[in-house]
Amino acid sequence: MTAAIIAPSRLRHRARLGVRIGLAALAVSAFGAFGTPAQARGPEGIADVAEKVIDAVVNISTSQTVEAKGGGSNTMPQLPPGSPFEEFFDDFFKNRRGPGGPGGGKGGDNGPPRKTNSLGSGFIIDTSGVVVTNNHVIADADEINVILNDGTKIKAELVGVDKKTDLAVLKFKPTKPLVAVKFGDSDKLRLGDWVVAIGNPFSLGGTVTAGIVSAKNRDISSGPYDSYIQTDAAINRGNSGGPLFNLDGDVIGVNTLIISPSGGSIGIGFAVPSKTVMGVVDQLRQFGELRRGWLGVRIQSVTDEIAESLNIKPPRGALVAGVDDKGPAKPAGIEPGDVVVKFDGKDVKDPKDLSRVVADTAVGKEVDVIIIRKGQEETKKVTLGRLQDPDKVQAAVKTDEPAPEKPVTQKALGLDLAVLNKDLRTRYKIKDSVKGVVVTNVDANSDAAEKRLSAGDVIVEVAQEVVSSGADIQKRVDQLKKDGKKSVLLLVSNADGELRFVALSVQ
Template sequence: MPVYPKNLMRRTSALAIAALLAASPVAVFTQPALASAGPPSVADLSERLIDAVVNISTSQTVTADNEGDDDTPSQPMPKLPPGSPFEDFFNQFFNKDGKEVPPHPRKTEALGSGFVIDASGIIVTNNHVIDGADDIEVNFNDGSKLKAKLLGRDKKVDVAVLKVDPPKPLKAVKFADSDKVRVGDWAMAIGNPFGLSSTVTLGIISARNRDINSGPYDNYLQTDAAINKGNSGGPLFNMDGDVIGINTAIISPTGGSIGLGFSVPAATVQPVIDQLRQFGETRRGWLGVKIQSVTDDIAESLGMDHAQGALIAGVDGKGPAKPAGLEPGDVIVKFDGHDIKEMRDLPRIVADTPVDKTVEVVILRKGQSLTKTVTIARLDEGESTVKTSLGTPAVPEKPRTTKALGLEMSSLTKELRGKFKIGDDTKGVLITNVDDGSTADDKQVKPGDLILQVGQQPVESPADVTKRLDELKKSGTKQALLLLSNPQGELRFVALGLD
């Protein structure tokens, strides 16, 4: 290959390309019009909304970790020669008697975001922004500052409502119907990341109904609009300038935005905010059941066409579900007209249901669709989910045992109750060993668990289990649905293959 000077090579190439384009019209390509890369500008929208977004500053008094710990002995002051260069240093921490001086309480400060929803001075933010605060100050875009008082807060959806007394009406924003938000819609966040006030970022709705295991009502909007520390409590807007969510969390290995931000949808927070403004607390609906997901194998064991709904694993004896006739093993597929596609749909819908409202609940029970009527009670936020009492068994003198499905099972004896810490008022078939690598092992079945039902039939002895498994095999069932209880009385269903 000939070697050319660089300038000649560039000129020759240019001439060759020019000749090619002139001689061959088919080589001339026209660039197609590119799709819009986004809104031409959000400047007008930002200018209209930015005064409604605030910076929230909090302060909290903290004390030493060991304050009030009488068991912690005082440390004597080291003996130093007079005039020692370390004498002044140690005098900061020890008094004239040589006793340790307790550290003084100190103030810590934190920053977050919020937004005005009522011109009279109602402001919304995250609960974690103001949690534990002694003082809350709201800083506005025009530089003014106002002290705020807490009207109410809810930890489960991480929202708090504040009140300020402004000298004139404030700029306020309104909520949108977040249920109408689609994946791919543009979204704009305004907040105070790292204390940098009035910061605007733009992105899209990346996903809906995200569960990040932060609470019982997770159904976050996911966005790639940049959200960082300090954005918490700020609004996520649609392109109409209405609030579709409250920016609450990020997933990040670095602590900064990597495009995985999460906002609590407006549809979730609005009922909570209304209750906090009216009552200063939440008043959620309560059904009184413990539920779990319907997996593919559980659906197969129940004879369902596909996995759907919420499987009832336990019923609170004092809750509204009990008199309504709901039972463990029922699958709730519709509640008050709302389809329950998966387990986590139900807690959110029940919580939003007004207390004392009577609703219809559609369940699947042993292959049949039934409709039950339930009057919703009020959730006591401090109570545990389910307490179960299963009666008192007859304790045999000698344990009876069997093995099936990778499980070693035994009747209950006094010795086994003591070994596995099982109460005298509990009955069932005790699992004493689980084969390593078995399906039961993979599904976290443990020695000490009790089998209460097999194939939705109660069992009280290993013989009952064997008999029921044989019946299921003869009927052509491929999965055996077991209702298990741990020693604490927590219930769950597990499906194990019969092959």
């Protein structure tokens, strides 16, 4: 069974009492099948932490009006994929379908709009009624309610969300004094430290689980600023948005994702660290949105081959593949081919480091950016702009139409190369602003094919020198071979003018 990354929330509540009894009976076997191995007894302080903070942890109840499909109220509840519950509910609802069954109508007919309910978790950070949770817990909700530990249900309003870190801030008017929790320092966490998770797993109500910090700074490719705390504390569906505490009772993370083949905890859960959460929450409370710093560059990793080509030892930093003409980096003198190794006094080990530190830096702040250019360090002063987030994804332009054969001007590095002319621009839909040598074919067994070069790519520079013909490229490659270089660094553009660096073997 394939494991999946799941946001552990939004277990639907639509089953009747009889179904719930069946669910309870099946839950015993389900937890037996998918539960984590028994852990050693934890520190006695866990009970003290739970007693101290439990009243600050809330359930988040949302409702949404959706278009009914396939028989209105007969719709089956959402359940963990592959769980034993699925077969039970499938049989239950299958027996009720049909023209004469509850809900009526034919199997494929759409019924009237209906409301669906879901539950997640959250926690109070201010006694005035400010709550932190996950964005995916409240996304698309028509109505949001906060349910306190004593069962009090109060309508809440949305203050702001940040989709990139999956965080949201809510506000409600308290009817009595509240308990609030404070943030701790997630940077001080060590591997093996005990942590406590409190939330609403499987919509059972407030539940406490404990475990240890399994890893820090996890990048699971769920967003541009991934830096999760990994824990084996049991986190299940409904825990999304709930707090992860240290043994001082401070929030050091927000439980957000799990990896699981079943939808239940297998001991691999992820929390957004408090260092990230605090910055996001402060901005959402102040502005209702995120105002992130913007450098105005496109970056990529410095591979061993690229590092060898640029004479950078050891490989490190973020390679600038492109500079926005209207961005802050342009007037500061940052150019494609520069490698950023330090930003505002902070070391940059890889592109993710640079993305995070730039995003966390105040808009309008002047910072020192240390780059490596042609083997030498230089310092550039940059005044950060503001990152605009239109939430649009632009796809590269490609054509599936077979192109007529054209004479090949030159062969080099496993590539067929030609001078970029009007016909080739039309064939590959290459913008007029793109200059260089166009690739018309790639040897399937070459290093170029492995590095995903393809017909229609345009080679702009070779070893940081502009080229305009296949002969120029071959000349540069021959010289690098004589100099004993193992690889050559190409600056490659796609049809839209987006640049990237590619290192190819010259051996």
